[in-house]
Amino acid sequence: MVEEVVKCCKCCKVIEILLGFFQTFTTLTTFPTNFLPLRFTWNCMSEKILVIGANGQIGTELVAALRGIYGSEAVIASDLKSPVYALKKSSGPYEIVNVLDKDNLHHIFEKYNPTQVYLLAAILSAVGEQKPKVAWDLNMTGLLHVLDFSVEFKVEKVFWPSSIAVFGPHSPQHETPQYCVMDPNTVYGFSKLAGERWCEYYFTKYGLDVRSLRYPGLIGWRANPGGGTTDYAVHIFHQALKTGNYESFLSADTALPMMYMDDAIRATITLMNAPADEVTIRSAYNLAGISFTPAQLADEIKKHIPGFEITYAGNDPRQAIADSWPKSIDDSYAQKDWGWKQEYDLPKMVEDMLVNLQDIV
Ligand code: NAD
Numbered sequence: 133m134v135e136e137v138v139k140c141c142k143c144c145k146v147i148e149i150l151l152g153f154f155q156t157f158t159t160l161t162t163f164p165t166n167f168l169p170l171r172f173t174w175n176c177m178s179e180k181i182l183v184i185g186a187n188g189q190i191g192t193e194l195v196a197a198l199r200g201i202y203g204s205e206a207v208i209a210s211d212l213k214s215p216v217y218a219l220k221k222s223s224g225p226y227e228i229v230n231v232l233d234k235d236n237l238h239h240i241f242e243k244y245n246p247t248q249v250y251l252l253a254a255i256l257s258a259v260g261e262q263k264p265k266v267a268w269d270l271n272m273t274g275l276l277h278v279l280d281f282s283v284e285f286k287v288e289k290v291f292w293p294s295s296i297a298v299f300g301p302h303s304p305q306h307e308t309p310q311y312c313v314m315d316p317n318t319v320y321g322f323s324k325l326a327g328e329r330w331c332e333y334y335f336t337k338y339g340l341d342v343r344s345l346r347y348p349g350l351i352g353w354r355a356n357p358g359g360g361t362t363d364y365a366v367h368i369f370h371q372a373l374k375t376g377n378y379e380s381f382l383s384a385d386t387a388l389p390m391m392y393m394d395d396a397i398r399a400t401i402t403l404m405n406a407p408a409d410e411v412t413i414r415s416a417y418n419l420a421g422i423s424f425t426p427a428q429l430a431d432e433i434k435k436h437i438p439g440f441e442i443t444y445a446g447n448d449p450r451q452a453i454a455d456s457w458p459k460s461i462d463d464s465y466a467q468k469d470w471g472w473k474q475e476y477d478l479p480k481m482v483e484d485m486l487v488n489l490q491d492i493v
Contacts, residue, residue, distance in 0.1 A: 179206045182246040184231055184278065185253030187211040190293070190347075190396070192218045192355040194250060197397045199224055208244055212253070218354060231274035241281045248404065250291045251278045257297055258450050259359035260320035271323035272330075279334045279342070287340070291404055294328050294346045294416035296389055297321035297361075301456045308458035310418045310465050317456055328415035335414040343403050344416035345396075348461060351481065352393030353488040361453045365390055365429060368442070369485045372433050373493045377441040381448035384427040387459040391421025392476035392484070399472055406470035413465055420461035422478050432482045 179202050186195050186209035196218070198207045204224035209215065215226050225244075230236050231253045253274055260267035275292060282290050299308055300315035316322045324346075331342040349362020357363040364380050371378040382388075391399075399419055403411070424432075430442035466472035476484070 179248070180244045180246045181207045181248045181250070182210065182240065182244055183207065183250045183252065184210050184229055184274075185251065186219060186226075187213055187216045188252055189350060189352065189355045189357045190393075191250075191252045192216060193352060193393050193397050194252070194400065195219060195224070196222060196354075197401060198250075201401070208240075208246070210240065216355070231277060232270065234277055237277055238281060241285045245285060246287055248289045248291070249278060249282055249287050250400075251275060252293065254293075254323075255320065256358050256360040257295075257318055257320040257453055258361055258363070260323070261318060261449065261453070264319040267319045268323050271320070272326060275327050275330060279330060279340065282342075283334065283338045283340055289404060290331075290340060290342045291400060292327065292331060292342065292344050293400075294324045294344050295320070296346055296348050296457055296461060297453075298325040298328065298346060298416070299456075299458050303458060305459050307460050307462040308418070309462045310413070318453055321456075324416075331416070332414045341408055341411075342414060343406075343411055344414075345399060345403060345419045345466075346416045346461075347396060347419060348389035348391045348421050350391055350393055350396050351485065353485050353492070354393070361450045361457070362388055362390060364426060368426070368429060368433065369489055370493050372437050372440050373486070373489055376437065376439050377443070378430075379443045379445050380426040380430075381445050381450050382426050382454050383444055383446070383451060384442075385425050386451070386454050387423050387425045388454055389420060389423050389458055389461045391419070391474070392481040394484075395421055395474050395476050398475070399466070402472065403466075403470055410469050412469050417466045417469075417472075418461050418463045419466055419472070420463040421474050422476065422481065423460040424478055428478070429482070432478050433486070435479075436482065436486050 181198055183191055183195050185191050195207055195209045208225045209219050210227040210229040212230050227240055229240050254271050255267035297318060297320050298314055298316055300317050302313045302315050304312055314325055316325055331344055334340040335342050349365060351365050357366045364382055368378045434440050
């Protein structure tokens with residue numbers, strides 16, 4: 133049986149009609165139907181996916197993944213800056229975009245008429261504390277511009293990432309639930325919390341299909357992190373391979389929720405492809421990966437690089453941010469609503485990072 137057809141344009145309608153005929157034919161005859169694929173997904177050439185902030189840690193990986201699924205021409209990478217090496221290498225459209233410049237952004241929406249938009253441009257937690265007003269402006273105004281243009285241009289789906297930074301010192305720290313006290317004390321955290329409220333508001337008021345995840349700290353080997361509190365968990369791999377030692381800016385026992393990038397990209401695309409009525413949360417879903425401390429991560433790295441040594445800096449302003457965040461996350465809504473399941477645990481992630489980075493650093 134054909135369970136699902138993902139429609140995006142007139143050609144999909146034609147395919148749908150043909151499939152309808154085919155199904156009618158198979159029910160009217162004794163033709164065996166069970167050879168048909170259970171899930172038929174038609175990703176039409178006319179799908180246009182705009183990724184804003186494509187040069188960053190997530191964008192470089194997400195653009196590659198989306199181009200793998202929808203084709204290079206269907207995915208428009210865009211950023212304030214010219215493309216990083218990984219994006220230059222992969223073919224596909226690229227645009228210089230400033231999400232704060234309404235005319236510039238409007239022109240891009242007009243030019244491509246996107247069916248999906250991923251907004252990744254933001255200032256992250258650690259940099260946000262150095263430039264609080266700039267962070268608030270980019271994280272809020274940028275989001276509102278994208279939401280408004282998405283309504284105006286009838287964009288079918290919008291993805292905007294939230295973060296575990298929406299939680300604060302009075303939120304439960306272990307297995308932090310989806311709904312609880314939220315009192316973030318960083319500009320980044322309360323810009324994300326306000327952003328979640330705006331997303332839900334645009335869904336309720338204007339019917340815009342906005343979807344979001346509260347990403348934990350993300351770890352990947354293809355791109356450098358952009359100034360967050362969890363960046364140590366990427367830097368440590370580079371230093372372990374380059375020098376055999378690393379000075380952590382977080383203390384040995386600071387547990388934080390983290391996730392391997394492959395899992396994060398898979399979660400994002402799974403959420404974006406879930407049927408709309410199964411997406412019951414329109415603020416942002418809790419998403420859990422692996423929780424570990426710098427000491428536990430160092431121990432796992434030592435299994436591969438026995439001489440590796442870690443030291444701890446102390447007195448880093450990022451420690452206070454980390455102390456206000458959850459140590460682990462309860463993501464049961466994501467599991468229940470769209471079948472989320474992580475693949476990478478700590479040993480598997482460490483092995484994959486080291487294997488891939490050893491030829492690069
Ligand atoms: P990043 O800092 O690596 O990348 C952000 C990109 O946005 C950069 O390439 C930057 O040039 C671009 N940008 C900045 N200002 C812009 C503007 N005015 N117009 C257009 N582009 C602009 O960030 P990231 O780690 O890829 O994160 C992407 C999103 O995911 C952000 O919303 C972030 O808050 C969220 N997030 C990330 C993590 C993580 O661990 N990386 C965790 C939780 C949430």
